[in-house]
Amino acid sequence: MRFIPVAIAGISLLPSLNAFYLPGAAPRNYVKGEQVDLFVNALTPMLAGNDDSKLKSLINYDYYNPKFEFCEPKDGPAKQPESLGSILFGDRIFNSPYDIKMLEDNGTCRTLCVATDVTGDEAKFINDRIREDYALNWLIDGLPAAEMKIDTRTKDLFFDMGFNLGNNDGKFENMPALNNHYEVVLRYHKPTPDTYRVVGVLVWPASIGGTQDPTPNCVIDPNLPLILSEDRPQPIRYTYRVTWNESDTPWATRWDNYLHIFDPRIHWFSLINSLVIVVFLCVMVSMILIRSVSRDISRYNAIDLSEDVQEDWGWKLVHGEVFRTPRNPMVLSVMVGNGAQLCAMVGVTLVFALLGFLSPSNRGSLATVMMVCWTFFGGVGGYFSSRVYASLGGMNRRKNAFLTATLFPTIIFVIIFLLNLFLLTAGSSGAVPFGTLLLIIVLWFGISAPLSAIGAYFGSKHGAVAHPVRVNQIPRQIPPSPKYLRPWAAALISGILPFGAAFVELYFVLSSLFASRAYYAFGFLALTAGVVSLTTATVTILFTYFILCAEEYRWHWRAFLIGGGSAFWVIAYGLFYWASRLSLDSLSSVVLYLGYLFLIALLDFLVTGTIGFLASYWAVRRLYSAIRID
Ligand SMILES: *[C@@H]1O[C@H](CO)[C@@H](O)[C@H](O)[C@H]1NC(C)=O
């Protein structure tokens, strides 16, 4: 109970966190006339406004991709420093030629540049991107430029990050119109006289046709948009107008408008749905396990006492077999080790997210924390793997430690590498740069692997867990088990419950991954993760009990498979999401989507499989230590 005062002290510290800014999150004060930098990020496909719209591509393009012909700074674009997670999640941030000074040039129409001679090829490329609903992503003082929209359900105003590259409503002979004018509204807050802070960035893009000579012209005529011709060179004039608007939003809450929860009822519905599943399961498991197991135990023990020559039945029959070494203990223990490492990573990341450390103003902080946690939990992986391996009766400890440290990272790395090749051939900027790949190799193989070896050393020092019953010399015959207990059937059946508890949150996670919607409902996500692990553990224990009752003693692999059963449903759901929310038009988008989906399912399989296996191991040991064996 010593930890309770510590926990209370920890919670009482929380409010003071508001007064304390994380690196990169301290407010930036401007004085009048100071330069306000506008940075440009990669162009991303976005969901067009209406609810039934579909995402048409998954590929990001660099802002300074030569085919866009956007205006460049005088000395050429300069790349801005970014965190590891931000790079992995596709941010490519550069400076820009926009000349914005705090509170100056209010409402002045200005020409940025005229791109002369945009060829027909380039025009076709731009038009195709407009048809795929690409959006521009600007950053000013860490805030993304957004379009103001109204939530049709709640009538709330909110800021939707990014704004359209062009307009594809098909009014002009089915040709898209390029937005070459930006109405920028910068909202500022004045904490003290003479200091100014940026608290909102809104952009209304517009298309201005007519002659594209350099004279600034900001008159928007809806009947005269800029339509690019795909068969002859033409100029494009880019214009912008900055308006400064005072706002009472203080700097600390400037993100609130961006982090709009579309329908909180859906999250609540999902949570209640999960809780119902958990309660249902707990009742079922307590009924089955507590009642029938304790009845079994007392009957087994009573028979022994009265020295009745009655035959044994049920799970007691296999007491000499349950701890027999399963097939491939090496692979199983490596999977459990890596699964434990992932569990630790997910748990700690969620705690960080709940404490509010992963605010969206630290771009990519979620992915960075995940990578760093995973690296430093290498020790956990090595420890679990070597102890499980020893408990399963494996002898080749060195090979186990080696495979735990290298097998899984290598597989993931190869997948990322192949996806990267696809991105490169598609000309996307989403491809991970070589330096970042090198950094990942250093993190995984230079830090995580040695830690894993240290963990394995401690694991083998602690050795195998003690088993309550001995293994018979000669294996028993296994009677045919019922169909629903066959491994794949059992995995599919048992996977429904954890999946059912999580699929609504899964929808939001997929939308934030692929449709670049911000995800920040971490409270819901953490509760859902808790529910999923509880559900997985109970369902697997239940199935393991059924399997042992059917005198099938090869439960180790089955427990892992049954625990990981939700991964098959995740894949099925991913395909459904593809059919209902995406209409990918290029092969590379399809390959990318399937690759990412496979990665997500693999991670889910390892995490939930490990939870299922460890829970069953615990339960089986408890079960067999409760009966007397002569
Ligand atoms: C800039 O102009 C807009 C309207 O044209 C006005 O509402 C706003 O107050 C002006 N801002 C400043 C700082 O003068």
Ligand SMILES: *[C@@H]1O[C@H](CO)[C@@H](O)[C@H](O)[C@H]1NC(C)=O
């Ligand atoms: C800027 O301020 C003016 C006057 O307060 C207001 O009418 C206008 O709607 C504001 N613009 C934006 C985009 O908030």
